[in-house]
Amino acid sequence: MKYETDLDFSHLPSPCYVVDERLLRKNLEILKSVEERTGAKILLATKAFSTYKTFPLVGQYLSGVTSSSLHEARLGYEEMGKEVHIYAAAYRDDDFDEIMKYSNHIVFNSIKQWEKFKKRILDYPKHISCGIRINPEYAEVEKDLYNPCAPKSRMGTTLENFQKDCTAETLEGIEGLHFHAMCEQGADTLERILKVVEEKFGPYMHQMKWINFGGGHHITKEGYDIEKLVSCIKHIQETYDVEVYLEPGEAVAIDAGYLVSTVLDTMNNGIDIAILDTSATCHMPDVLEVPYKPYIIGAGEPNEKAYTYRLGSATCLSGDIIGDYSFDEPLKEGTRLVFCDMAMYSMVKNNTFNGINLPSIAIYNEESGLQVVKSFGYEDFKRRL
């Protein structure tokens, strides 16, 4: 993918995340077309993207949100106002009343968790559809950090545990099964996972009202096989007479935003180095965690262009390095660099390590243009400590 933008970032504060609603809408249109073709419901996983000022737009296309905690559930309820689903590996007693207030679906990690909260759910005045997260023990994710089906995983109930703990009575009130076994993957992977899920849990699937395919579907990425996804969804709907849910995060916000930063200083120590006002560890932690090297508009690989630099931050962490890049012109104090694909898993994971300020947040849409919607300062740093 070639990264370009017609937006003028020069007047923005720095650093600043930018969400381009036109790019978000492009993703949402693809997701909506899957909903329309299949009748499946697609939810935004807010763990990936919680920039709630865009939720009214997201809500025009998707069926709601899926959340990982009380706070995410509340944000989805208050700011989008459509379906709210929640899954957590375990729920806190003192959160649960509020979780029930905000949620339409609650997914439990185990039958034990379901039994613990069952009475409270059944006594609650509103109907809440409950499900169990199953662990098919099959995934094609290489890194254990992102593999919910790795051996000894805490994520979901294996068939052995399901059969051990479940009786007709315990399953009474359970309306759905949820699995999440993918990470940035295609429909061919989904097809293979579904085969395992059906082999193992097929008999239970016939008793359910819905099956949730989790996240990790790279639906909006170029080359994704949408036809195969559609046939996977239809196969499950028709075989088990269930409603199908998908809850992508990344696919909603992929390539829909930027992080604008500025060079603070340059130096040389065996390589030219530029020190930026943004930080991998504070503002784009997945660069270090995944790890990966983000694209910068107008930059090339090292030595591809005339001037190669290592980009680091002003923090004390020696490894707080974004990567080596080359540029047509030498970098100097005040040069602006724009990192791509920074809408997802960046704002939601950022932090103020070293007291580094959080980037502002700007949103572009055709009606309002490019507007800064959030700025942060000392009080935001202090309040967390």
Ligand SMILES: Cc1ncc(COP(=O)(O)O)c(C=O)c1O
């Ligand atoms: C249960 C669950 N659902 C949905 C998602 C969203 O995944 P992605 O952003 O990769 O689509 C995740 C990510 O970890 C998850 O754990």
